[in-house]
Amino acid sequence: LGTRMAWHFQPRPGDARPLSVVADELGLLWPGAMLGHCVDIELTEIPLLAARGVDVVTLPVTNARLGMRTCPVPELLGGGVNVALGTDGAASNNRLDIWGEMRSAALLHKGVTKDPTAVPARAALEMATLGGARAAGFSNKGLLREGWAADLVLLDPDSPCVFSGESPSGGNTSHWFSRSANAAPYASSPACAQLYGRIEAVWKDGELAYTRE
Numbered sequence: 001l002g003t004r005m006a007w008h009f010q011p012r013p014g015d016a017r018p019l020s021v022v023a024d025e026l027g028l029l030w031p032g033a034m035l036g037h038c039v040d041i042e043l044t045e046i047p048l049l050a051a052r053g054v055d056v057v058t059l060p061v062t063n064a065r066l067g068m069r070t071c072p073v074p075e076l077l078g079g080g081v082n083v084a085l086g087t088d089g090a091a092s093n094n095r096l097d098i099w100g101e102m103r104s105a106a107l108l109h110k111g112v113t114k115d116p117t118a119v120p121a122r123a124a125l126e127m128a129t130l131g132g133a134r135a136a137g138f139s140n141k142g143l144l145r146e147g148w149a150a151d152l153v154l155l156d157p158d159s160p161c162v163f164s165g166e167s168p169s170g171g172n173t174s175h176w177f178s179r180s181a182n183a184a185p186y187a188s189s190p191a192c193a194q195l196y197g198r199i200e201a202v203w204k205d206g207e208l209a210y211t212r213e
Helices: 019-025 043-052 062-064 073-078 100-111 121-128 130-135
Strands: 005-009 034-035 054-060 082-085 150-156 192-197 200-204
Touching: 019 043, 043 073, 054 130, 062 100, 073 082, 073 100, 082 100, 082 121, 082 130, 100 121, 121 130
Parallel strands: 005 034, 034 054, 054 082
Antiparallel strands: 150 192, 192 200
């Protein structure tokens, strides 16, 4: 079809069709296809996702709440697959908070893999920003770069939740305070001081500052 399409893929054990069936017999894997959950894909199938240019959307809070398995995010990222971060819907997630999803993604995989460097803070932030923009088909969003859309979120550096015990390399240090990407996944919505979309203020001082005509 060549268009962008998103669907749940392998949300629970027993629901899955082999990825080769989806790719070859059904012809449903192409650049722009977004697969949600992917909690039961085989690690041997990751090269196929990367080769086809498929995006994976991981939903860590929903998967944990519903007792699903865990999407193999470290392996997907290591295999060259673009991974985006989502909240899923209100029926399966009581709190549609992307900050909570970033924190969950940054912590969950450390426990699953028993590796404290798995999915470092910067990777979690990238899944929520650049990874999401790529999955949605935007070629000029998700980074602060000349000529790109200037979508900004400013955190209050005095908020007690804007603190990360994680160093840029993914290891732990004592009293590591960062106003950069390392702090963002461990922040929460109250720390969001201002939000700008293409330089126009959208959220400021706890109030909606912009309405579209």
